[in-house]
Amino acid sequence: MKRKERGLCELYAEDPEGADYRVFGRVPEKNRRGFLKGAGLAAMGAAIGTTIPFSRNMPAGLIPAAFAETSEPFTIKGKDGLVVLNDRPLNAETPAYLLDDPITPNNRHFIRNNGMVPENAEAMDASGWTVTVDGEVATPLTLTLDDLRNKFEVVKMALLIECGGNGRAGFNPPAKGNQWTLGAVGCAEWTGVRYRDILEMAGVKPSAKYTGHFGSDVHLSGDFDKVVISRGFPIDKAMMDNTLVAFEMNGQPIPSWNGFPVRVVAPGWPGSCSQKWLTRIWVRDVEHDGTKMTGYSYRVPRYRAEPGEKVAKEDMAIIEEMPVKSLITFPKSGESHAMGSPLEVRGHAWVGDRMIKTMDLSIDYGATWMKADLDAPVNEGAWQNWRAKVEFPTKGYYEVWGRATDDAGVTQPMVVPGWNPRGYLNNSAHRIAVKVG
Numbered sequence: 001m002k003r004k005e006r007g008l009c010e011l012y013a014e015d016p017e018g019a020d021y022r023v024f025g026r027v028p029e030k031n032r033r034g035f036l037k038g039a040g041l042a043a044m045g046a047a048i049g050t051t052i053p054f055s056r057n058m059p060a061g062l063i064p065a066a067f068a069e070t071s072e073p074f075t076i077k078g079k080d081g082l083v084v085l086n087d088r089p090l091n092a093e094t095p096a097y098l099l100d101d102p103i104t105p106n107n108r109h110f111i112r113n114n115g116m117v118p119e120n121a122e123a124m125d126a127s128g129w130t131v132t133v134d135g136e137v138a139t140p141l142t143l144t145l146d147d148l149r150n151k152f153e154v155v156k157m158a159l160l161i162e163c164g165g166n167g168r169a170g171f172n173p174p175a176k177g178n179q180w181t182l183g184a185v186g187c188a189e190w191t192g193v194r195y196r197d198i199l200e201m202a203g204v205k206p207s208a209k210y211t212g213h214f215g216s217d218v219h220l221s222g223d224f225d226k227v228v229i230s231r232g233f234p235i236d237k238a239m240m241d242n243t244l245v246a247f248e249m250n251g252q253p254i255p256s257w258n259g260f261p262v263r264v265v266a267p268g269w270p271g272s273c274s275q276k277w278l279t280r281i282w283v284r285d286v287e288h289d290g291t292k293m294t295g296y297s298y299r300v301p302r303y304r305a306e307p308g309e310k311v312a313k314e315d316m317a318i319i320e321e322m323p324v325k326s327l328i329t330f331p332k333s334g335e336s337h338a339m340g341s342p343l344e345v346r347g348h349a350w351v352g353d354r355m356i357k358t359m360d361l362s363i364d365y366g367a368t369w370m371k372a373d374l375d376a377p378v379n380e381g382a383w384q385n386w387r388a389k390v391e392f393p394t395k396g397y398y399e400v401w402g403r404a405t406d407d408a409g410v411t412q413p414m415v416v417p418g419w420n421p422r423g424y425l426n427n428s429a430h431r432i433a434v435k436v437g
């Protein structure tokens, strides 16, 4: 098995400057490189437990001796229990059993970065931050955070974000990219304004067709002129009630990793539609063609491809709604359960812009299924929580399988669905192991 957690020493040995960034949040700065300062220094000081008087002499990439002796896996500031899949850029998923809360807390929400966190976000400094709205609008806008708070109706909604590549690890032949298993998904409560209200204030023109988003994250090359990612969605998605420009996550400023101070939240669509560190909305009269909108990014073949098949670019279509899916978040896979008492099994289910109709469980490898108790979503765009009391007839090793069915009658497959070149949209049913003794 591939090792996913890495010790501090290993990290520093491989990529010292990157390690500074990952552990202490130091990002490359224009004109000044090689020394720790600002938020990165503050974080390092906090971790050591005191200030560092000669910090100006401390070379970047020097593992502080205070930590050099530990073999603890490095932890991500503000996150708890996440599994790191890649550390440059930082990508980390949440094990299924840590997604048990009905609303995902900030310390458990996954992180998917294509580049590096911008320095002002790292410092949680929103002063001077603006979001520009231009393109196919009557009145281009430049909105400050105060404008967002004061000039629009502020709404609060639980909204699901799932990475388009969640489940990629299941594809064979393997697809390049983060090998997400199950946990590139979360449903936090977001506070912000409706995307639609912003478009209406700007006076969106009839020619408007698509949105294009820009954020201020830094390209891995360190080149500030390179766009890390710039995606968007059709105007109809922008006009939905639950598409937000958000500035709080679970009642707190959005964590730096998750897009401080302002981001798009477009629930039910690939997470890449939810631009973090948002600085600009460009309303387009054509399908947006920004970085990672074209080619093979966030696209799947229009037809069923054979595993490993080379698919022509023109046969690739943009992913819109995410497919029907569910997770078993309790118990943790592999736990033991005492014979005799029923076991409460629970989790969440979701699908694109629609609803889940039923959630079924099997303990006999799919021969028979029982219905779980399924809640309505707390609002459209949230996942639906479910639970069931499961009884086991004898001692032994069981698997609990869970599969959701949406309101169009579409059910999760038990096997890995349609292979595609970049490994998107694996919505196969989740299974856990339970030892009954």
Ligand SMILES: Nc1nc2c(c(=O)[nH]1)N[C@H]1C(S)=C(S)[C@@H](COP(=O)(O)O)O[C@H]1N2
Pocket: 109, 110, 111, 112, 113, 114, 115, 161, 162, 163, 164, 214, 215, 216, 217, 228, 229, 257, 258, 259, 270, 271, 272, 273, 274, 275, 276, 277
């Ligand atoms: N600016 C910017 N926005 C971004 C990304 C990014 O790399 N840069 N990653 C996207 C992708 S691919 C996903 S899945 C979600 C992840 O959101 P999270 O990190 O808050 O979980 O953010 C999206 N927004």
Ligand SMILES: [Mo]
Pocket: 112, 162, 163, 164, 165, 270, 271, 272
């Ligand atoms: Mo993603």
